[in-house]
Amino acid sequence: MANESVPISISGLAKTYGSFAALKDVSLAVGAGEFLSVLGPSGSGKTTMLMMLAGFVGADRGSIRFGGREVTSLAPHKRDIGMVFQNYALFPHMTVGENVGFSLRYRRISGETASGRIADALKMxxxxxxEGRSINQLSGGQRQRVALARAIVFNPAILLMDEPLSALDKKLRExxxxxxxxxxQRLGITTIYVTHDQREALSMSDRIAVMNHGAIEQIGxxxxxxxxxxxxxxxxxxxxxQCLRIRTVEGDALLGDRTLRTRGGPLKFGPSEHAFLVVRPEKLVVLKPGESPDEMNVLExxxxxxxxxxxxIVLNTELDTGDTVxxxxxxxxxxxxxxxxxxDRVRLGLHSHDTIILPD
Ligand SMILES: Nc1ncnc2c1ncn2[C@@H]1O[C@H](COP(=O)(O)OP(=O)(O)OP(=O)(O)O)[C@@H](O)[C@H]1O
Ligand SMILES: [Mg+2]
Structure with missing residues (x-):
């Protein structure tokens, strides 16, 4: 995709360590000003992908383009990206100002221009x-801010962040x-943001890519x-x-002996395939006695x-099928x-729109 309007375009990116595939043919396009979160279990390849985008880890295969420009083998400081590392990677022997100014030196920006930029970034x-404080005189939250200031001080087109808030307590993180x-959003900077925290990803992102075993399993x-x-x-x-095992018979999904209404058409499972009903705790409602709304599946x-x-209030229910929800x-x-x-006996309603059936 050699399109200049696509700030980040990755295709077929792969990385192997020995015989272990840390990243397997990842392809991805990130739009201008987009905030994309990358989520996934530990070891799924999130940092590897970010380090490859930043140029600190080389690619075995595939290509990386920024704004249509091929950067796959370009040095990190020539890529026009700001990066916040998983552990901040601040220089402990330098002051705040020197840390933030570090990326300017690489770009041959010095003197008053540099001090002005540093002050602007710290203000943000x-x-x-x-400026004059040393790093070990800062709180965790302040260090995080210094790492962010260092990443944006030279006005990069792209910002990469690797779990920037994971060391902070809940309140500060929020x-x-x-x-x-x-x-x-104010800077309009195209951002890839790695996090462990799914709530964080859900609330901050335009899109989320979920990684598993070195591949993107779903993006949306x-x-x-x-x-x-x-x-x-x-x-x-x-x-x-919660995943309840169901039976699939001729395109129908059965929980116990009841056919479930699902949001899609007939199910496309083979007779020997295992399928599951996925139920989120907040999607179930308690029905009044005798109530049987048309669009609802009823679980007793x-x-x-x-x-x-x-x-x-959390209710644990033992269904007549033997499942618990x-x-x-x-x-x-x-x-x-x-x-x-x-x-107490209860009848629970699950709207057909919320009735998700997935194969094993
Ligand atoms: N330099 C390396 N040499 C060998 N294996 C590596 C190297 N760097 C990463 N790996 C392996 O590649 C896999 C992916 O690592 P990566 O750091 O990308 O995971 P992650 O998704 O960022 O995990 P976490 O959420 O724990 O930060 C891991 O199994 C890791 O052990
Ligand atoms: Mg990581």
């Missing part, structure tokens, strides 16, 4: 006046997520990935999901336990009806 990350996203908008997982791996990796069973969690209901929803108790 709310660290104005920190504040930084909002700040980072606002800064990214946060809601596509969450609501329309293409595989059991994606369904289980993104959010809580008995409450095993209920757990009050403040804003929500957990549902989560907003507390204010239950105010209307009474809280089911352990031992």
């Amino acid at each position: 990350v709310h660290l104005s006046g920190f 504040e930084m997520q909002i700040e980072l996203r606002q800064l990214q 908008t946060p809601s596509e990935i969450y609501d329309n997982p293409k595989s059991l791996f994606i369904a289980q990796f993104m959010g809580e999901s 069973g008995r409450i095993a336990s209920s757990l009050f969690q403040g804003e929500s 957990t549902l989560r209901i907003a507390s204010n929803q239950l105010a209307r009806c009474s809280l089911p108790r352990p031992g």
Whole structure:
């Protein structure tokens, strides 16, 4: 894809360490100003892919183009990318100002121009006046900001970030997520953002790529990935999901002896293939006695336990089929009806739109 309007275009990228394939034929295009998160289990190849984009790890095969320009074998500092590393990689013996200015020196920017840029970058990350501080006089959150300032100080076209917020506590991480996203949008900088945290990916991204065993297993908008997982791996990796084994008979999906209404047409499974119903806890509702809405699948069973969690209530239910499912209901929803108790019979509704059937 030699298209100049595509800031990042990767095709057939592969990397092997000894006999281990860390990255297998990855192809990907990222649009101008897009925020793409890369998510995946530990060891799935996220850092490897980012380091290859940045030029710190060479490719065995495939090509990388930035804005239509082939950069596959170009040195890192010639690629016009800013990078925030997984462990920040700040220089401990340098001041904040020297750390941020480091990438300018490579680009032969010095003197007042450099000091002006450094001050601007530090202002963007709310660290104005920190130039003279040494790195070990900073908190974790401040170090993270210095790493970000260093990555954007030379106005790169592309920003790569490898788990930049993973070392921060929950509250600071959530504040930084909002700040980072606002800064990214203000600068209009095309961004690839690696994270372990699926919530972070869901809330920050234009699109998410989920990696597994060195390959991209699914790529799409946060809601596509969450609501329309293409595989059991994606369904289980993104959010809580419970997988109930079902039978498939002539294109129908059966849980126990009931045919499930699904959102698609007939299922395309062979008779010996295993298939699963994927149920997210928040998609189940408690039906009133006698209630049987047309678009709902009804699952019957008995409450095993209920757990009050403040804003929500979690009900563990043993279905008549022998499966167990957990549902989560907003507390204010239950105010209307009474809280089911352990031992009570319940009928649960699952909308056909939310009825996801996936092969093993
Ligand atoms: N220099 C190397 N030599 C040998 N194997 C490597 C090297 N770098 C990475 N690997 C292996 O490649 C695989 C992918 O590593 P990578 O760092 O890309 O994973 P990751 O998805 O970033 O994981 P994490 O979420 O833990 O950071 C791992 O199995 C790792 O052990
Ligand atoms: Mg990594």
